[in-house]
Amino acid sequence: MTGERRVVVTGLGAVTPSGLDVPSAWDAISRGRSAVARLDGPEYDGQRVRIGARVGGFDASRVADPREARRLSRVLLWALAAADEALAHAGAAGGEPVRDPDHVASPWDPGRVDVIAATGSGPVDVMQDATRAHDARGPRAVPAALALYGSPDAAATLVARRHGWEGATLGVSAACASGAIGIGDGLRRIRHGYADAVLVVGMDDLLGPVNLAANANIGALASATGDPAAASRPFDRGRTGYVMAQGAAAVLLESSDGAQDRGARAIAEVAGFGASNDAHHAASPHPDGAGAARAIRACLVDAGVRPDDVDHVNAHATGTPIGDAAELAALDAALGARVRRIPVTATKSSTGHLLGASGVLDAIVSVLTIDGGVIPPTRNLDDPEPGWDFVASPRRTTVGAVLSTSFGFGGHNAALVLRASRR
Numbered sequence: 001m002t003g004e005r006r007v008v009v010t011g012l013g014a015v016t017p018s019g020l021d022v023p024s025a026w027d028a029i030s031r032g033r034s035a036v037a038r039l040d041g042p043e044y045d046g047q048r049v050r051i052g053a054r055v056g057g058f059d060a061s062r063v064a065d066p067r068e069a070r071r072l073s074r075v076l077l078w079a080l081a082a083a084d085e086a087l088a089h090a091g092a093a094g095g096e097p098v099r100d101p102d103h104v105a106s107p108w109d110p111g112r113v114d115v116i117a118a119t120g121s122g123p124v125d126v127m128q129d130a131t132r133a134h135d136a137r138g139p140r141a142v143p144a145a146l147a148l149y150g151s152p153d154a155a156a157t158l159v160a161r162r163h164g165w166e167g168a169t170l171g172v173s174a175a176c177a178s179g180a181i182g183i184g185d186g187l188r189r190i191r192h193g194y195a196d197a198v199l200v201v202g203m204d205d206l207l208g209p210v211n212l213a214a215n216a217n218i219g220a221l222a223s224a225t226g227d228p229a230a231a232s233r234p235f236d237r238g239r240t241g242y243v244m245a246q247g248a249a250a251v252l253l254e255s256s257d258g259a260q261d262r263g264a265r266a267i268a269e270v271a272g273f274g275a276s277n278d279a280h281h282a283a284s285p286h287p288d289g290a291g292a293a294r295a296i297r298a299c300l301v302d303a304g305v306r307p308d309d310v311d312h313v314n315a316h317a318t319g320t321p322i323g324d325a326a327e328l329a330a331l332d333a334a335l336g337a338r339v340r341r342i343p344v345t346a347t348k349s350s351t352g353h354l355l356g357a358s359g360v361l362d363a364i365v366s367v368l369t370i371d372g373g374v375i376p377p378t379r380n381l382d383d384p385e386p387g388w389d390f391v392a393s394p395r396r397t398t399v400g401a402v403l404s405t406s407f408g409f410g411g412h413n414a415a416l417v418l419r420a421s422r423r
Helices: 022-031 066-071 074-089 124-137 145-149 154-163 178-191 209-217 256-261 290-303 321-335 337-341 355-372
Strands: 007-015 036-038 051-053 113-118 169-172 197-205 246-255 268-277 312-314 401-408 412-419
Touching (some): 007 074, 007 355, 074 154, 074 197, 113 154, 113 178, 124 145, 124 209, 169 178, 178 197, 178 246, 178 268, 178 412, 197 355, 246 256, 268 290, 268 355, 312 355, 321 401
Antiparallel strands (some): 007 268, 197 246
């Protein structure tokens, strides 16, 4: 569109069950290595489901001193680490923990950098801990830090203060579509001139015992029998539900011209975004995928691409029987007959479901698919839905444009088109 700025991805960061940074996570995901394991520990006693994908070995001193680390939810610490990695990757900050924003050299006008925190639940663990403390010991036992760092937007303000940025900071919460909607908002902010750079960081922890129990009690989780690594099986006809996970992921978006001016590499372009709501049911998607199809069509129009231009679909596909079926119906409706020849992959078969972080992690995977020419596999496709080109093993091929989908409870639908950056 005339006068609108192109938006590119220049930095990637992640703290995931598959790896504590982007290179290690990508290596695991692109090879189809599972991060799903049995959940051990007294907090899981009595749980109906005891499998999940956990972040292991994270060192909070990467991002915070001991006093700050004690005040912050682990979700926020993961978010800070992912943000730091994305900025270092983009050549916009050093890789060491930031202690004094006054000494951080930022390549942008501080008032022209926005931060978006995307999450389904936010730092819910600190609220739960504070509630237990209140009930056990009274009001004085509730930590004051809860008022400052207990909300879904907390990561955005922490990152902004850390780097001295003075643009808009906000939280976006739309269940499993949060991350994709955060990126879509960032795209529009830069495209229409409200910001020169936007850092989008998605985060969630679904493995706290309360969240785990709630999702198990609505019957959404995969059966926990046999090998945990075989439990997450999107698009397989034996699928029984999704596998809970935790982590954070971050992408740095910039205007194409601004990235070029500062000598940053544009890894890929965020070309389009679409969103909708099913207005159908609190948990189940519309069975014919009508709302999801609307979001996909809107995304393609926004990107100025035709269905024939899509080389690959990075599917939301969590492994629920009705959710995967609705997504396939939406892809059929939005992309037409050619969709059956487009390679489709579902990386939650390896990573588990990171909820608010999933849309950002999926965008990272899409960017690296374009950049590296490798489509990651979908694990556990023993009996796949017939008639589709599901990618069951790593596939080397040239990928120019990826459609990445994200859908969530409440009827949230979002889609992104990422494509090779034009030089």
